[in-house]
Amino acid sequence: ITPLAFMNLIKRISQFCFLVLLIASCTEKEWETNFNKSEKVNATPSLQKLDSFTIQQPDSLTFGNFYEVFQTNAANSRFAFYDKVTKHMVITNTQGKVLSVWGGKGRGPKELMQVFAYNFDEHGNLVVYDNRLLRLKIYSPEGKVLKNVRLEEERKGHYIGSHQLYAQDDKIYVGILEAEFVNMSEETAWWNSQLLAVYNYGGELLSKMGTYD
Numbered sequence: 001i002t003p004l005a006f007m008n009l010i011k012r013i014s015q016f017c018f019l020v021l022l023i024a025s026c027t028e029k030e031w032e033t034n035f036n037k038s039e040k041v042n043a044t045p046s047l048q049k050l051d052s053f054t055i056q057q058p059d060s061l062t063f064g065n066f067y068e069v070f071q072t073n074a075a076n077s078r079f080a081f082y083d084k085v086t087k088h089m090v091i092t093n094t095q096g097k098v099l100s101v102w103g104g105k106g107r108g109p110k111e112l113m114q115v116f117a118y119n120f121d122e123h124g125n126l127v128v129y130d131n132r133l134l135r136l137k138i139y140s141p142e143g144k145v146l147k148n149v150r151l152e153e154e155r156k157g158h159y160i161g162s163h164q165l166y167a168q169d170d171k172i173y174v175g176i177l178e179a180e181f182v183n184m185s186e187e188t189a190w191w192n193s194q195l196l197a198v199y200n201y202g203g204e205l206l207s208k209m210g211t212y213d
Contacts, residue, residue: 053095057098071118078092079091080119087106089101089126112137113130113133114130125139147203151199151203151205158176161176172201194209196208196210
């Protein structure tokens with residue numbers, strides 16, 4: 001396995017572990033948890049550069065400003081970047097060659113206004129949530145729009161508040177803040193909100209789960 005592939009494998013494992021830990025941390029009041037104090041470990045964390053590449057800008061395309069977070073597909077063979085200026089999704093290979101460009105500013109089926117969260121699913125489809133259009137758009141590996149739907153209860157029952165989106169088995173998991181807890185009063189403080197919404201690819205809300213301990 002190449003260093004770049006290893007780096008992206010660790011990234012995807014970390015995303016999955018984040019969701020597992022989030023769900024595992026959700027408790028009911030009657031649950032009891034025992035905590036064991038561990039020994040203090042004196043360690044200085046450090047980062048090591050494994051690999052890098054430069055995106056090869058085609059002559060016919062002008063880049064603006066890429067969003068700080070990128071995503072990779074399950075095979076670690078494609079990267080997805082969001083250009084905040086041109087509103088394009090830019091897909092490259094591991095050498096930085098641009099394979100395709102989707103989106104562009106607008107309100108049409110393929111177009112985007114403000115991407116808030118995105119990720120690949122296990123089939124290589126790119127799942128994109130547009131915070132301005134309040135729509136979920138799913139692009140095939142070839143760039144065809146497979147879905148363009150409104151997410152149920154978004155901005156009514158809850159607000160999507162996480163830039164991390166996870167798509168698996170035709171389900172989408174994303175962090176939320178329930179609308180009734182937006183008011184920061186003592187009785188309706190945000191920590192009483194459920195944390196995670198689960199949608200299907202049709203935009204239907206399947207469930208909400210998770211609370212702060």
